[in-house]
Amino acid sequence: MGAGTPIGASASVRVPATSANVGPGFDCVGLALDLWDEVSVETAPGHGVRIDVTGEGEHTVPRDESHLVLATLRQGLVDLGHPQPDVAVHLTAHNRIPQSRGLGSSAAAVVAGLALAWALARPGEPLDRDVLLTMAAGIEGHPDNAAPAILGGAQLAWVAEDGVHHLPLEVDPSIRMRTYVPDRQVPTALARHVLPESIPRRHAVKQVLAASLFVTALTSSPDHLFEATRDWIHQPYRRSLMPESASLIDDLRGRGVPAVISGAGSTVLAIGTPEQLRGGEDVDVSAFRVTDLTLGGGVELSVPN
Structure with missing residues (x-):
């Protein structure tokens, strides 16, 4: 949200809860669950930040620059070639994923921030999920939550010397x-x-x-x-x-x-x-x-x- 970021731009994102490890798949297996956080961002003339939160964590999450979606959004913009913001930002979040309970609330916030950064930095371009996964794994340190949050379903994901890799796992329909x-x-x-x-x-x-x-x-x-x-x-x-x-x-x-x-x-x-x-x-x-x-x-x- 600096040079080149339009004033009056907006975008919305839905990110699923995830369950990582599933027992023995420590740091490499994760499932996306049909439980979603919804976040939107708007830019406006001026400066400052306004954050509105409802649902899970509405009385405990920060309303300042330390809010994880906002912090990740800013970092994502820098990584995508944008300088620091020079416009006002309004972030709105409705959270359904329980906080700090092992259902990927932090990964969802990271993915939401990065996806919103993509929308602002790459207007009109389809979301590149592989790029998003690489960025998210770099922030999270491991891709077990980020991969299903970005790609959906069940994912086997790992970090190698040449980058982040993933394989979808087709879950038996009876499960x-x-x-x-x-x-x-x-x-x-x-x-x-x-x-x-x-x-x-x-x-x-x-x-x-x-x-x-x-x-x-x-x-x-x-x-x-x-x-x-x-x-x-x-x-x-x-x-x-x-x-x-x-x-x-x-x-x-x-x-x-x-x-x-x-x-x-x-x-x-x-x-x-x-x-x-x-x-x-x-x-x-x-x-x-x-x-x-x-x-x-x-x-x-x-x-x-």
Whole structure:
């Protein structure tokens, strides 16, 4: 929003929630969920920032330059060749993704900011999702949430020496998803801090087996999802940060439900066939907000003609 950015420009974006890791796919597997944040931006003559937020986080998210969508929007404009802003900015957000619960709220904010930056910096050009993924992974540090948020569906994504790569995973049509969202927030930085620098070899071997099995279970053999969603390298070390969620995982898996911590937590994700999910119907979930969800699409950007 500097030289070349039109005054009176506007754009809107919808970004889905995401669930990363899904058990053994640590930092490389993610699912888009049909739960969306909606953000719009308008530019006007003058200076200053106005931010309006409704929905999740409306009483807690900042209304200044530290707002993650705005900060990412500004960084995206710089990366796309624009100097710092010299116009007034009005940002409006309606959030449906719970904050700091492992459903990709920060990734959604980053993707929203970058997509809006693209709309302002590249008016009339179709959104380049590969460019957006590279930018988002650079900010997030890993692409497990960013890839499904941008591309939709289930994605296997990784960073190599030559850039960010991704492969879509065609989810078996019988698979459903259910989220259990508690009141407890778990900051991602804290969830990463408790992870050890090394793990026993036997756990690494079990993790390789589960991650290998997971791709087959997700795409064509959902009967194997229970074994395929076992994790040995991150969930055990995070239990103390989210005791209610850890207990729910135990209860659900004790009844044969493929259940995992969503992202860094504290949300629990159950993923499986309707028959598999029915195994958890007698579990006490009174401390959780329970929602049945389907796979979501990727980020949607709209610009007025």
